[in-house]
Amino acid sequence: MRTIDWNDESNSVVMVDQTLLPREYKEIECKTLSSLCEAIQVLRVRGAPALGAAGAYGIALASFLSGAKDMETLLRDLQVAGKALKSTRPTAVNLGWGVDRVLKAVSDAYDMKGVREIALSEAKAIADEDVATNKKIGALGAKLLEDGDTVLTHCNAGRLACVDWGTALGVVRSAVAEGKEIKVIACETRPLNQGSRITAWELMEDKIPVTLITDSMAGSVMRRGHVNKVIVGADRITQDAIFNKIGTYTHSVLAKEHEIPFYVAAPVSTFDFEGWEGSVKIEMRNPDELRFFGSEQIAPKDVPVHNPAFDATPMENISGIITERGVFYPPFLLDEVKV
Amino acid sequence: MRTIDWNDESNSVVMVDQTLLPREYKEIECKTLSSLCEAIQVLRVRGAPALGAAGAYGIALASFLSGAKDMETLLRDLQVAGKALKSTRPTAVNLGWGVDRVLKAVSDAYDMKGVREIALSEAKAIADEDVATNKKIGALGAKLLEDGDTVLTHCNAGRLACVDWGTALGVVRSAVAEGKEIKVIACETRPLNQGSRITAWELMEDKIPVTLITDSMAGSVMRRGHVNKVIVGADRITQDAIFNKIGTYTHSVLAKEHEIPFYVAAPVSTFDFEGWEGSVKIEMRNPDELRFFGSEQIAPKDVPVHNPAFDATPMENISGIITERGVFYPPFLLDEVKV
Numbered sequence: 001m002r003t004i005d006w007n008d009e010s011n012s013v014v015m016v017d018q019t020l021l022p023r024e025y026k027e028i029e030c031k032t033l034s035s036l037c038e039a040i041q042v043l044r045v046r047g048a049p050a051l052g053a054a055g056a057y058g059i060a061l062a063s064f065l066s067g068a069k070d071m072e073t074l075l076r077d078l079q080v081a082g083k084a085l086k087s088t089r090p091t092a093v094n095l096g097w098g099v100d101r102v103l104k105a106v107s108d109a110y111d112m113k114g115v116r117e118i119a120l121s122e123a124k125a126i127a128d129e130d131v132a133t134n135k136k137i138g139a140l141g142a143k144l145l146e147d148g149d150t151v152l153t154h155c156n157a158g159r160l161a162c163v164d165w166g167t168a169l170g171v172v173r174s175a176v177a178e179g180k181e182i183k184v185i186a187c188e189t190r191p192l193n194q195g196s197r198i199t200a201w202e203l204m205e206d207k208i209p210v211t212l213i214t215d216s217m218a219g220s221v222m223r224r225g226h227v228n229k230v231i232v233g234a235d236r237i238t239q240d241a242i243f244n245k246i247g248t249y250t251h252s253v254l255a256k257e258h259e260i261p262f263y264v265a266a267p268v269s270t271f272d273f274e275g276w277e278g279s280v281k282i283e284m285r286n287p288d289e290l291r292f293f294g295s296e297q298i299a300p301k302d303v304p305v306h307n308p309a310f311d312a313t314p315m316e317n318i319s320g321i322i323t324e325r326g327v328f329y330p331p332f333l334l335d336e337v338k339v
Numbered sequence: 340m341r342t343i344d345w346n347d348e349s350n351s352v353v354m355v356d357q358t359l360l361p362r363e364y365k366e367i368e369c370k371t372l373s374s375l376c377e378a379i380q381v382l383r384v385r386g387a388p389a390l391g392a393a394g395a396y397g398i399a400l401a402s403f404l405s406g407a408k409d410m411e412t413l414l415r416d417l418q419v420a421g422k423a424l425k426s427t428r429p430t431a432v433n434l435g436w437g438v439d440r441v442l443k444a445v446s447d448a449y450d451m452k453g454v455r456e457i458a459l460s461e462a463k464a465i466a467d468e469d470v471a472t473n474k475k476i477g478a479l480g481a482k483l484l485e486d487g488d489t490v491l492t493h494c495n496a497g498r499l500a501c502v503d504w505g506t507a508l509g510v511v512r513s514a515v516a517e518g519k520e521i522k523v524i525a526c527e528t529r530p531l532n533q534g535s536r537i538t539a540w541e542l543m544e545d546k547i548p549v550t551l552i553t554d555s556m557a558g559s560v561m562r563r564g565h566v567n568k569v570i571v572g573a574d575r576i577t578q579d580a581i582f583n584k585i586g587t588y589t590h591s592v593l594a595k596e597h598e599i600p601f602y603v604a605a606p607v608s609t610f611d612f613e614g615w616e617g618s619v620k621i622e623m624r625n626p627d628e629l630r631f632f633g634s635e636q637i638a639p640k641d642v643p644v645h646n647p648a649f650d651a652t653p654m655e656n657i658s659g660i661i662t663e664r665g666v667f668y669p670p671f672l673l674d675e676v677k678v
Contacts, residue, residue, distance in 0.1 A: 022640075196638035212630075217645065219588045220585060247555025249558045257592045291551075294634075296635055299540075311559035
């Protein structure tokens with residue numbers, strides 16, 4: 001199934017619970033807005049494009065759950081739901097983008113039934129478009145990969161970060177579908193190990209050769225000539241920087257040092273056209289993510305921890321941004337993307 | 340107590356079991372050579388200088404355990420013990436250095452009793468010298484630190500990597516002892532988390548301010564101006580490179596990019612004066628270290644893994660090497676160190 005979808009029978013949001021991977025593949029159902037918010041918060045569903053769909057489906061879900069007796073109350077309920085959804089992950093621009101797109105669509109409705117119908121059809125359209133978008137990103141990005149390339153990636157910008165196919169890994173999938181032999185080096189991506197838990201898992205499912213390394217090994221494997229390209233996803237792209245999983249900036253410096261092309265693959269919905277690095281709030285996560293691994297204690301219980309979810313990579317470290325509207329190159333004039 | 344020591348009553352090697360930190364502080368006794376080899380192999384004792392003492396005490400232990408009836412057999416037993424000890428960690432030069440120094444010392448003995456006495460006194464001398472050496476490294480290195488500095492370090496080059504005091508953290512300790520305010524950023528050091536488990540623990544014990552980050556955050560904190568110096572230890576120093584815990588090279592590239600001084604603190608016993616990078620065998624560790632964290636599965640069970648214990652940092656990335664014989668600067672003519 002898709003990473004996130006709508007169940008027409010129970011009018012609920014269904015998703016793959018990614019916190020259980022790779023031990024267990026399990027689909028879960030969110031029947032309430034709070035269960036969906038919790039799922040976003042603890043990363044049962046994660047990845048910028050998938051969060052766009054999650055935000056959109058969240059508004060659809062809220063429209064079905066609302067006990068409102070009139071149009072005005074219903075629309076107010078949806079606004080409240082939108083705020084709750086957006087607050088779960090403050091840095092991810094797609095989440096708010098999905099929420100806002102559905103909220104805007106329902107403003108055209110004539111009655112309450114119309115609100116529900118429009119909310120759901122808009123959310124489904126967002127999910128379908130995401131798959132189509134990723135396929136386009138994949139096709140455009142695949143041209144940048146040569147037969148025999150090894151791609152280093154960070155975190156998971158794969159099909160489980162999207163509705164399907166993937167952005168960074170979508171590029172790899174498209175190249176493989178074209179018959180190119182591509183290998184992937186997956187960085188485990190501390191502290192939540194999306195690289196080892198999710199990227200390694202989904203590539204193995206697809207029989208794409210993958211080797212797992214710790215994040216700290218990236219420099220060493222680049223120095224030994226094992227990496228031809230770096231491709232990562234993005235959570236927000238401002239006029240001056242790419243916000244992506246913490247560790248991305250480190251990889252960009254290493255790629256520059258070793259003259260390895262560093263690409264970002266992301267849908268246009270990831271762009272924050274008016275934003276600058278300084279205006280973006282970086283989500284700080286629970287310090288216990290570095291003190292414990294599941295039940296294992298790996299640091300003193302009270303050690304001070306710095307745990308930002310994202311870092312900012314300045315545009316000068318980036319070789320190209322692969323979007324569904326084309327591949328953009330320095331100096332990255334965002335107006336070209338906007339059009 | 341010291342990280343590793345000799346128990347005169349039971350004639351055995353005692354050590355802090357570092358695999359249990361930070362959950363539990365426990366001293367264990369190795370009464371057989373195989374238990375000592377196991378302890379080295381699974382990193383109950385680790386860190387280049389501590390391994391020098393472990394190798395030395397290992398030969399002393401073997402001299403007490405040997406059932407040899409004559410001198411020739413006893414010396415052969417010690418040679419066999421030395422090979423077994425050295426094979427446990429192939430990259431660490433200090434381990435072999437400690438073994439060889441005791442083996443050389445016992446060659447002066449007149450009888451079997453003399454072999455045991457000399458082996459033990461030489462091993463104890465090595466341990467005592469290590470503490471004195473670290474204090475010298477600390478005093479020399481402390482001059483490089485300014486009041487208010489924040490030092491980023493990787494892995495554990497602290498007192499638990501040595502017999503006492505520490506190399507990289509010895510420099511910090513000496514600066515703090517001189518009244519300077521120094522903060523430390525400890526990288527957790529995947530896959531075995533010596534940074535979060537051991538460095539964070541020992542700095543907190545000493546009330547030196549420490550903040551824990553994932554290895555991947557190093558670039559981000561440097562870019563934000565939070566790091567004034569990087570200081571790491573070393574497991575082997577050849578004519579062209581520093582071998583240290585995997586991830587060190589990545590930090591060196593990041594430090595260069597951000598114009599942050601990158602120091603290596605290590606005793607002269609770490610130098611492999613004739614060696615070159617290409618001639619050093621890098622220890623490859625068990626892939627399961629990246630697939631599991633204790634009982635937690637964090638990657639597909641059969642995912643291919645690249646797991647070198649060390650990487651090589653070329654000399655051009657290093658600002659200075661702090662030894663007990665002085666601080667050495669580029670172009671790092673090892674002959675100066677040797678004298």
